[in-house]
Amino acid sequence: MLRKTSVFSFCVFAAVLALGFYWNQLNQTLQQREQASLIRDLINTQVSSVERLLNLSLLSTELLAHEVRRSNGEPADFVARAAEILRDFPAVSSLQLAPAGVNSQIYPFAANEAALGLNVFEHGPTAIATARARDDNRLTINGPLALVQGGRAVIGRNPVYLPGPGAKDEFWGFVSAVIDIDRLLSVTDLQKLAQNGYQYELVSPASPAAPEQVVFSGGGPLVGDNMQTLDVRVPNDRWLLRMSHGGHDGGGLVLGFGHVLSLFAALIIAWLVHYVLREPYRLRGLVEARTRELHDLAYHDYLTGLVNRRLLNEQLGQALREQSYSGRAVALLYLDLDDFKRINDSMGHEVGDQLLVAVANRLRAQVRANDIVARLGGDEFAVVLFISGGQHDLLRLAEKIVQELGRPVRLNNRDLVISTSIGITLAPHDGDSASQLLRNADMALYASKRRGKNCVAFFNVEMQREVSRLMQLEEDLRHALANRQLSLAFQPIVNIEHDRVAGFEALVRWHHPEQGLLMPGQFIPAAEQSGLIVPLGFWVLRNVCQGLVARIESQLDVVPVALNISPQQFRDKHFMIEVQTILSESGVAPELLEFEITESTLMDDLEATIAILNALKRLGIRISIDDFGTGYSSLALLKQLPVDTLKIDRCFVKDIGEDEEDRQIIQAVIAMSAQLDLEVIAEGVETLAQRDLLYAFGCRRVQGYLYGKPLIGAIPNTNLLSLQAASVAS
Ligand code: C2E
Ligand code: MG
Numbered sequence: 159m160l161r162k163t164s165v166f167s168f169c170v171f172a173a174v175l176a177l178g179f180y181w182n183q184l185n186q187t188l189q190q191r192e193q194a195s196l197i198r199d200l201i202n203t204q205v206s207s208v209e210r211l212l213n214l215s216l217l218s219t220e221l222l223a224h225e226v227r228r229s230n231g232e233p234a235d236f237v238a239r240a241a242e243i244l245r246d247f248p249a250v251s252s253l254q255l256a257p258a259g260v261n262s263q264i265y266p267f268a269a270n271e272a273a274l275g276l277n278v279f280e281h282g283p284t285a286i287a288t289a290r291a292r293d294d295n296r297l298t299i300n301g302p303l304a305l306v307q308g309g310r311a312v313i314g315r316n317p318v319y320l321p322g323p324g325a326k327d328e329f330w331g332f333v334s335a336v337i338d339i340d341r342l343l344s345v346t347d348l349q350k351l352a353q354n355g356y357q358y359e360l361v362s363p364a365s366p367a368a369p370e371q372v373v374f375s376g377g378g379p380l381v382g383d384n385m386q387t388l389d390v391r392v393p394n395d396r397w398l399l400r401m402s403h404g405g406h407d408g409g410g411l412v413l414g415f416g417h418v419l420s421l422f423a424a425l426i427i428a429w430l431v432h433y434v435l436r437e438p439y440r441l442r443g444l445v446e447a448r449t450r451e452l453h454d455l456a457y458h459d460y461l462t463g464l465v466n467r468r469l470l471n472e473q474l475g476q477a478l479r480e481q482s483y484s485g486r487a488v489a490l491l492y493l494d495l496d497d498f499k500r501i502n503d504s505m506g507h508e509v510g511d512q513l514l515v516a517v518a519n520r521l522r523a524q525v526r527a528n529d530i531v532a533r534l535g536g537d538e539f540a541v542v543l544f545i546s547g548g549q550h551d552l553l554r555l556a557e558k559i560v561q562e563l564g565r566p567v568r569l570n571n572r573d574l575v576i577s578t579s580i581g582i583t584l585a586p587h588d589g590d591s592a593s594q595l596l597r598n599a600d601m602a603l604y605a606s607k608r609r610g611k612n613c614v615a616f617f618n619v620e621m622q623r624e625v626s627r628l629m630q631l632e633e634d635l636r637h638a639l640a641n642r643q644l645s646l647a648f649q650p651i652v653n654i655e656h657d658r659v660a661g662f663e664a665l666v667r668w669h670h671p672e673q674g675l676l677m678p679g680q681f682i683p684a685a686e687q688s689g690l691i692v693p694l695g696f697w698v699l700r701n702v703c704q705g706l707v708a709r710i711e712s713q714l715d716v717v718p719v720a721l722n723i724s725p726q727q728f729r730d731k732h733f734m735i736e737v738q739t740i741l742s743e744s745g746v747a748p749e750l751l752e753f754e755i756t757e758s759t760l761m762d763d764l765e766a767t768i769a770i771l772n773a774l775k776r777l778g779i780r781i782s783i784d785d786f787g788t789g790y791s792s793l794a795l796l797k798q799l800p801v802d803t804l805k806i807d808r809c810f811v812k813d814i815g816e817d818e819e820d821r822q823i824i825q826a827v828i829a830m831s832a833q834l835d836l837e838v839i840a841e842g843v844e845t846l847a848q849r850d851l852l853y854a855f856g857c858r859r860v861q862g863y864l865y866g867k868p869l870i871g872a873i874p875n876t877n878l879l880s881l882q883a884a885s886v887a888s
């Protein structure tokens with residue numbers, strides 16, 4: 159666009175310059191013409207002045223010739239007659255009689271003595287003209303010439319023929335008038351004109367025999383441009399008066415000045431045009447730049463500068479369309495940083511951001527320039543690769559990325575190590591639309607995470623089936639929550655010292671209309687993934703409370719009931735409010751409730767955990783750590799948590815008879831709990847042997863099939879024997 163403006167401006171420049179030059183030239187020509195016409199007028203006047211004076215002056219020779227003819231070649235009293243004549247002809251400086259061409263009488267004689275006796279036919283400069291005058295029998299002008307007697311003049315020679323003895327007249331001689339050049343000049347305005355910058359030159363023109371001779375000149379050399387020439391008619395000859403005006407480079411200077419002015423004008427106009435034309439382009443450029451910025455903002459991640467989800471969708475779509483005719487395979491890698499949230503929470507968002515930028519840079523460095531690297535939000539990234547190698551190469555690259563991202567990142571003087579999980583899907587093999595591929599990669603990522611993080615998984619159809627199944631389950635569960643398909647089972651927690659039921663654990667069951675009774679393991683993951691676990695959890699709490707109230711109102715014996723709180727529910731914004739509402743609505747004493755929270759839930763964001771636990775404690779609700787031993791909580795951390803009970807996970811209890819290591823762990827946990835003043839419950843006790851060992855280690859509470867399986871229905875009675883009987887029956 160700017161190029162067009164420049165070209166147009168240049169054209170304007172060239173046009174204005176050309177116009178300026180043309181105008182200058184025209185002006186110059188007109189001026190010259192005007193000048194020439196003026197000079198012509200002037201020259202006309204000057205020529206007629208010269209002609210008039212010459213003719214008049216030459217008349218003096220006619221008068222004297224007449225005397226000679228009248229006196230038949232013997233004019234009497236030449237001096238008196240010449241003096242008389244000279245009075246009337248001021249330009250004539252002397253008159254001469256030259257019989258047979260030899261000056262015999264001159265008036266005035268004084269100062270002209272040298273010319274006396276001169277044979278005019280032999281007087282070099284005029285010899286030819288003189289001979290011509292005689293031969294033509296015509297008054298002829300000679301000169302200019304330096305006079306023998308001094309000075310410069312022109313001489314009019316009038317040949318006189320007298321009747322001879324025959325029929326033919328005979329040449330007698332010449333009557334000559336010497337005409338002073340200065341006087342001749344003085345009758346003209348030429349000298350005045352010369353003062354006003356004119357140049358002039360009167361020449362007797364060149365003939366092949368004699369070169370051109372200047373009669374007079376003035377004002378300096380003639381200027382060729384406007385020089386005018388006019389014939390001066392002189393007897394028996396032709397003179398030329400030339401005239402010009404102006405200095406030699408005056409006109410050129412004016413012209414040059416005009417050209418320079420034109421150049422400036424052209425430059426200024428072209429610049430203005432350029433400026434005016436450029437303005438819209440400039441504005442358009444600004445708008446385009448702003449649009450680009452907005453586009454960048456809309457299509458790029460502000461933190462890492464990577465492509466965002468929106469642009470990834472577009473570019474992936476584009477890549478898939480191109481791939482359909484290029485035949486090259488496209489791979490989509492979906493990356494998720496493991497436990498990024500932990501770093502973000504513990505070290506602050508600023509460090510988290512820096513870490514993400516470092517990850518983005520490392521990712522970019524791992525792929526080629528035309529591959530696409532995107533940040534999809536949070537700690538999720540995607541890479542689109544155009545691959546030519548096989549799946550094996552791809553796997554190697556993905557593993558290299560995992561390895562590269564796993565190198566420590568130095569931030570805030572600490573080396574942070576982060577692991578990455580990658581899910582990979584291939585087009586066209588796994589799908590041919592961007593949304594399909596993103597879904598596939600997400601599924602593969604999920605599978606990779608389930609395999610234990612820091613690894614790579616390729617998408618396969620099984621994952622698809624699994625997801626479909628989960629989705630269906632989710633849909634059904636939503637339905638189940640609204641349609642009373644859920645119920646609770648209660649499993650006793652037994653004090654083995656006194657063989658008394660110390661409490662129950664409430665466990666959810668789903669009576670699926672098609673699949674029959676479903677255990678939590680079959681639907682809790684789906685509930686967690688869909689977020690349905692939150693309403694489900696509150697449904698359990700509400701039901702437990704109602705069950706307790708029913709027993710109290712029926713004046714039946716009441717023991718505390720433990721219920722499981724999922725991590726999501728525990729982290730829910732409205733968790734405490736909801737708990738309080740349910741408690742106050744039901745009117746149940748909080749001491750009758752125990753919340754089971756898994757170890758990993760508690761360890762995630764410790765600060766928030768402690769706050770919530772304290773709030774629960776203030777209400778009076780007891781807290782136990784479920785599945786203890788499967789997580790990695792340290793003793794030091796446990797001390798900070800306001801918990802009441804540790805539930806040793808079933809996996810340690812299972813082989814307690816055979817596995818020395820498990821035995822040691824259980825012993826250690828029991829010893830530690832005693833020190834921290836915590837209750838211990840051993841889960842999954844199925845045999846008396848297990849029970850006895852646990853008792854021997856100091857454990858006083860157990861839960862397991864030995865004392866009763868979870869019983870569906872209302873909160874059961876605390877009679878251990880009837881519970882065992884019911885359990886066996888179920
Ligand atoms: P959990 O909280 O550790 O519950 C104990 C699980 O062990 C129960 O399985 C119970 O039936 C089983 N169990 C008890 N004694 C024995 C035994 O002697 N031998 C064997 N083999 N198993 C025994 P269930 O009911 O299938 O629940 C599994 C898990 O599902 C629970 O583990 C809990 O984490 C979760 N869950 C159950 N109900 C709920 C609920 O209402 N809300 C939430 N968030 N999670 C729940
Ligand atoms: Mg439990």
Ligand code: MG
Pocket residue numbers: 784785805807808841
């Ligand atoms: Mg458990």
